[in-house]
Amino acid sequence: MNGPIDAELLGRLLDEHGAALALYASQWTAAAEDCVQEALVELARQRQAPDHTLAWLYRVVKNRALNAARGARRRRERESRAMSERFVGDERGAFDDDDTRAVIEALGQLDASERELIVMRIWGGLKYEEIAEALTISISSAHRQYERALVKLRTILETPCSTNANRQNPN
Amino acid sequence: MFDEREPAEPELTPELQALEGKLARLSPAAVRLDRDRLMFEAGMGAGRAASEPSPSPSLKGQRNVWVWRGGAALMTAASLVLATMLVWQRQEFDVALREAKQPAVAPQLASAQPTASSPPAAVPEVSTANWIALRQPAAGYLGIRYTAVTRGVDAIESESRDGSASRSSHQLERNERDIMNDFLPSAKQSRSRS
Numbered sequence: 001m002n003g004p005i006d007a008e009l010l011g012r013l014l015d016e017h018g019a020a021l022a023l024y025a026s027q028w029t030a031a032a033e034d035c036v037q038e039a040l041v042e043l044a045r046q047r048q049a050p051d052h053t054l055a056w057l058y059r060v061v062k063n064r065a066l067n068a069a070r071g072a073r074r075r076r077e078r079e080s081r082a083m084s085e086r087f088v089g090d091e092r093g094a095f096d097d098d099d100t101r102a103v104i105e106a107l108g109q110l111d112a113s114e115r116e117l118i119v120m121r122i123w124g125g126l127k128y129e130e131i132a133e134a135l136t137i138s139i140s141s142a143h144r145q146y147e148r149a150l151v152k153l154r155t156i157l158e159t160p161c162s163t164n165a166n167r168q169n170p171n
Numbered sequence: 172m173f174d175e176r177e178p179a180e181p182e183l184t185p186e187l188q189a190l191e192g193k194l195a196r197l198s199p200a201a202v203r204l205d206r207d208r209l210m211f212e213a214g215m216g217a218g219r220a221a222s223e224p225s226p227s228p229s230l231k232g233q234r235n236v237w238v239w240r241g242g243a244a245l246m247t248a249a250s251l252v253l254a255t256m257l258v259w260q261r262q263e264f265d266v267a268l269r270e271a272k273q274p275a276v277a278p279q280l281a282s283a284q285p286t287a288s289s290p291p292a293a294v295p296e297v298s299t300a301n302w303i304a305l306r307q308p309a310a311g312y313l314g315i316r317y318t319a320v321t322r323g324v325d326a327i328e329s330e331s332r333d334g335s336a337s338r339s340s341h342q343l344e345r346n347e348r349d350i351m352n353d354f355l356p357s358a359k360q361s362r363s364r365s
Contacts, residue, residue: 010213014204023199033202037209044213045220086200103197122194128180143181150187157190 005044009053014040017054020124021061023086027115028065032086035064055133058120062134083107106156114149121146268321 018036025032039060043053050056087100107115120126120134132142183191318326 005213005217007210007213010210011206014202014206014209018202018204019199022202033204036202037204037212040209041212041216045216047220087197100197103194118194122191123197123199140181147183147187150183150190153194154187154190 003049005046005049009049010040010044013043013053013057017057017124019086020119021057023083023123024058024116024119025061025065026083026086027112027119028062029068031068032065035061035068038064052130052133054124054126055130058124058126058130058134062116102157106153109156110149110152114145114152117142117146117149118153264321271321 014036021036021039022032025035029035039057042060043049043057083104087104107118110118116135117131120131121128126134128139128142128146131137131146132139135142137145182188315327
């Protein structure tokens with residue numbers, strides 16, 4: 001049952017999903033937080049909450065981010081810069097700065113569709129059903145594409161970086 | 172509580188799960204949004220959306236009702252006009268049939284030469300009522316159709332047989348006279364003098 005959108009729900013969505021939504025928007029635009037804010041205001045304008053509120057939010061954030069980035073030159077450079085600014089690293093010490101940078105670079109090498117799946121699933125915590133709803137694809141397709149994206153990310157991360165190797169062995 | 176009806180999420184291989192877990196340890200930065208401003212704008216947006224008139228289903232329904240009513244009235248008017256035309260046309264046919272059944276004076280088109288002694292053939296007077304009867308199509312598609320409508324389909328064949336016989340003899344006579352007129356103008360003059 002879909003009730004009206006109230007301030008409590010908005011606050012909860014902002015606290016629990018704001019960071020992931022901003023990370024998601026940062027794939028396309030540097031103004032990621034503006035997109036999140038606009039999406040939440042748009043959600044408040046709805047008379048009834050959507051069936052899948054989180055999937056709806058991701059879809060609106062993506063549309064806003066794409067609109068914000070439309071017509072901009074050198075979008076790809078800005079994307080990777082915007083995304084790298086949105087990670088704070090690992091509080092538990094599993095990643096050092098180089099690892100974090102490697103992950104961000106690997107994410108940058110993925111296709112946009114693969115990257116958004118990874119962001120939605122890992123940092124957004126969306127179920128396959130919600131991902132499918134947000135991207136208007138089937139659940140099985142969402143799972144398949146996510147698995148493929150992870151395999152590709154692992155391959156990129158396992159491949160030794162030529163620049164690092166050169167730095168370590170200049171001769 | 173675990174819902175048994177909910178399908179379980181498909182699982183990944185252990186290597187991919189490990190990678191997933193490792194990536195999940197990286198956390199995205201918190202958003203630096205002004206919460207009060209966001210709530211204010213959300214409230215403004217919600218209020219504006221609530222005050223906007225939305226196209227209500229009742230209005231749509233009324234518009235549909237008027238479309239249907241208008242369509243029905245139009246179709247009724249068209250049906251009445253067609254029915255009136257049909258009745259009027261039937262009456263006209265009845266009059267034409269009545270006139271056609273009366274013994275008509277056969278026109279004297281024969282090849283007999285008009286003589287000075289013989290009185291001129293009586294030309295049937297064409298009244299307004301007769302005109303309808305005379306207006307009946309004599310040949311071609313309209314003729315066949317008229318025959319089928321007034322006398323039935325069987326009449327077409329018999330009429331075409333009779334008609335072709337009389338027409339052919341009549342045409343032969345006319346052709347003969349035309350040829351004589353064309354090639355023997357002297358004969359024409361003598362005929363007219365006599």
